[in-house]
Amino acid sequence: MKNKYSIFSLIKNALSGHENWQRAWRDPEPKKEYDAIIVGGGGHGLATAYYLAKKHKMTNIAVVEKGWIGGGNTGRNTTIIRSNYLWDASAGLYDHALKIWEGLSQELNYNVMFSQRGVMNLAHNLQDVRDLKRRTHANRLNGIDAVWLNTGEVKKFCPIINTSQDIRYPVLGGTLQKRAGTARHDAVAWGYARGADQLGVDIIQNCEVKGIKRDGDQVIGIETSKGYIKSKKIGVVAAGHSSVIANMAGLKLPLESKPLQALVSEPVKPIIDTVVMSNAVHAYVSQSDKGELVIGAGTDSYVSYTQKGSHNIVEETLRAILELYPIFSRMKMLRQWGGIVDICPDASPIISKTQVKGLYFNCGWGTGGFKATPGSGDLFAHTIANDEPHKLNAAFNINRFVSGNLVDEHGAAAVAH
């Protein structure tokens, strides 16, 4: 690997005043034709390109991105990584990703700041208790670490939580996945971009897809703001805009795109060293390495592409945060933003071939795609290279909406969507 990052490269560049760092990826013009094109330069798209080049030796490929890489939902999420999903298919998918996360910084030679600080999910009513205990058992049967904590153990694990039984939604317990945690979202996009680029992948930014060209049932290329590019394999990883791209190819997807909001506070000293999520009251919080509280809110109830979200959603989330963490009552929130998430009716993703030959979709990740980035890229690359799904993503095909074999993670997935 040229330009390998190490303690020696750090010392060498420190001695020259950090003025000689080389750019981490090229900025090429598109070629006339590629063996495969990935539409969407977020984490999932860049990871797909990286694994296509690395594991499937497809190096004449490109990633086209409308804006800049990692500028969409990759840079807008709350960076939570976990695999404690209820159903076998989801457990297989998300734990595959978690296993790759565990060695990702070394593999990419890029520090993605993966931190296994644990993710705790709180129960606030008897049904929560039953559901979360059931999920804990299901997780353990699938080899995923999960423990049930009673109220006292919750308090011990995260002392700032208000466990008084007098609050509106008292904490009746929770589940803990210790292997879960967070990572630096930008670094994931940059690490995969650098890795893919070094394997010969062209990353083309500011290149918006305007049309998908078909010859009968076979896809043959894309119209872009930088001209027409030929390719017989096109993988679309466009998150909230998946339906927009699908419409260009004459397809309809079972998706609705909605704004999902997050916000961060002013930076403070370390106060919460884990991730706490709360399904029933819809509030989750962690602390970034900079010291900001990172707070996730819910989605708006209506379709919108505005990347803003409604104020009442933020209000509801902060109300819950304040009841659970009275210590945060004087905190100031610094920034709030929205990302457009594409939600499937069963709250599970689609990693699939389509009825158009050579056109593949990786979408429907809804509110929780970041955690799956490495696994999603790996499995989507497998699907594109072999024109067949891997056994881990076979259940996530688009035909499940016809056959009825849904992977219903609504509510089951440890967070409300």
Added chain:
Amino acid sequence: MFIINCPYCGERDQTEFSSGGEAHIVRPKQPTELSDDEWAEFLFMRKNIKGIQFERWNHSHGCRKWFNVVRDTSNDKIHAVYKMGEKPPINK
């Protein structure tokens, strides 16, 4: 967040309403004769348009009546509101 002009109550904050998703998806007249593909189309497939969308809303914290809205999903601007059963004032 925006204001919706309920055809029965007038202008109210969007938080009083519930979104019913895409409008004019007609319930199959003979459900027993539908193929799996047709069921999937009716139940799950959505246009999910970025731009002018025809959709249903319910004034759930008001008169509780259903009606239709024409909204631009790229900027949340509402172009028309019309009652159930009425013809859309804007061409689909």
